[in-house]
Amino acid sequence: MLKQRVITALFLVAIFLAALFYFPIPLFSAFVAIVMLVGGWEWANLSGFVRPWQRLLYVLLLAVVTALAGHYLGVLVWSVDVVLDPDKFRNLLVVGCIWWAVALLFVQGFPSSAILWRHSLLRGVMGLCVLVPAWAAFTYVRAQDHGALLVLLIVAVVACADIGGYFTGRRWGKRKLAPAVSPGKTWEGFLGGVCFNFLLSIVVWVFVGGNYVLLLAIILPTSLVSVLGDLFESMLKRQRGIKDSSALLPGHGGVLDRVDSLTAAAPVFALALLSTGWPG
Numbered sequence: 001m002l003k004q005r006v007i008t009a010l011f012l013v014a015i016f017l018a019a020l021f022y023f024p025i026p027l028f029s030a031f032v033a034i035v036m037l038v039g040g041w042e043w044a045n046l047s048g049f050v051r052p053w054q055r056l057l058y059v060l061l062l063a064v065v066t067a068l069a070g071h072y073l074g075v076l077v078w079s080v081d082v083v084l085d086p087d088k089f090r091n092l093l094v095v096g097c098i099w100w101a102v103a104l105l106f107v108q109g110f111p112s113s114a115i116l117w118r119h120s121l122l123r124g125v126m127g128l129c130v131l132v133p134a135w136a137a138f139t140y141v142r143a144q145d146h147g148a149l150l151v152l153l154i155v156a157v158v159a160c161a162d163i164g165g166y167f168t169g170r171r172w173g174k175r176k177l178a179p180a181v182s183p184g185k186t187w188e189g190f191l192g193g194v195c196f197n198f199l200l201s202i203v204v205w206v207f208v209g210g211n212y213v214l215l216l217a218i219i220l221p222t223s224l225v226s227v228l229g230d231l232f233e234s235m236l237k238r239q240r241g242i243k244d245s246s247a248l249l250p251g252h253g254g255v256l257d258r259v260d261s262l263t264a265a266a267p268v269f270a271l272a273l274l275s276t277g278w279p280g
Contacts, residue, residue, distance in 0.1 A: 005251035012249070012258070020148050029075055029139040033066055035255060036131045039263075042245040042254045043127035046236045048120035058124060062131060069132050075139060089140045090274055096133025096267035099126075100225055103232050103264075110180050110235050118239065130232075130263050137266035141273065153204065154222065154269050158261045160200050161193035161223045162230075168192025177227075182234045190227060197223035210279025218272040222265045229264025233257070 019031045040062040044055035070076045073088050103126075106113045117123060141150045169189025177185040201219045205212045233256055237243065244253030252258055 008250050008252050012252075020142075020151055025139075025143050025147070026075070028142050029070075029135070032135050032138045033070075035259065036066065036135045037063060038248070039131055039245075039255045039259060040127060042248075042256045043131065044124070045242075046233075046240050046245060046256075047123035047127060048240065049124070058127075061124075062128060065128055066132055066135060069136060073136060073139070084140070084143055086140075086274055089136060090271065092133055092136045093140070093267050093271040093274065096129070096137065097271055099129040099133070100228060100264055100268070104228055107178060107181055107228065107231050107235055110178070111239075114239055123236065133267045134259075134263040137270035140270045141266070144273070150273065153219075154262065154266055156200060157197055157219055157222045157269070158226045158265050160196040161226045162261065163193075164196030165189035165193035165227070168195075178231050181231050181238060185227075185231070193227065194220065194223055208279055211276075214276040214278040217276055218269060218278055221272060222269040225268045226261040226265040229261040232264070233260040 019028055023031060037059055040059045041055055043062075044058035047058070049055050049058055067076065069092060073092065074084060106117060117126065138151060138154075141147055141154065144150055165185070166189065169184070169186045169192060172188040172192075173186030175187040176183060177187050177190050197219050198216075201212070201216050204219070205215055208215075233245070237245065245256035246254030248254050249258065
């Protein structure tokens with residue numbers, strides 16, 4: 001099982017890095033959109049749409065909404081002469097971040113909160129609120145100067161929150177963070193992930209420079225909300241009665257199981273980056 005996980009992980013990393021560094025920005029945006037559409041196929045199952053035609057219909061709906069968002073943002077007519085409108089991206093990213101504030105309330109109130117969102121249609125709408133802003137966020141960040149490195153920074157923040165949370169939680173974890181959603185997560189692990197990202201911010205600042213306070217204002221909120229992304233998908237899987245979003249990735253479950261934290265972290269990171277202008 002471990003060998004299978006390692007092989008799959010190396011394969012995924014190679015594909016991601018190739019797309020990140022070798023694809024032109026519009027093609028990278030399309031690549032992320034495809035990943036989100038695959039995630040949409042899995043989200044349909046989380047929503048309770050189990051028949052193939054229902055899941056396909058949901059993916060088509062997600063594709064249409066993404067295309068409409070792309071038209072609004074000016075991505076669909078992208079060329080070397082087109083300048084992205086940051087105000088339009090800000091509007092969509094704000095919607096995404098507001099959604100995650102609502103998602104926090106759902107996670108905190110689970111299982112009682114399920115009465116508000118247990119209907120399949122509502123869970124389907126929730127998927128649109130998760131996947132479309134995440135796609136827009138990765139598109140915006142990649143389009144910035146040194147955008148590929150900034151996308152890697154999003155991944156690094158999520159990885160530090162995850163790794164820091166795992167090791168500190170195993171060593172010192174006692175108080176459950178969200179026992180009804182994910183019994184293995186603790187407050188000690190959560191704080192450990194934040195501390196790991198605090199150290200990451202120092203490393204980035206030493207090598208990149210810029211205003212450290214602004215950098216911290218980007219990294220720490222991203223670290224905090226990345227945990228919420230993981231908890232939110234865990235909540236849906238628990239409500240649905242499944243362990244993984246799918247079996248698409250050998251040893252890793254589904255696409256959503258790999259990008260759940262990123263879908264929450266990316267909009268917050270992109271909005272903070274847009275608002276602060278770091279590194280100036």
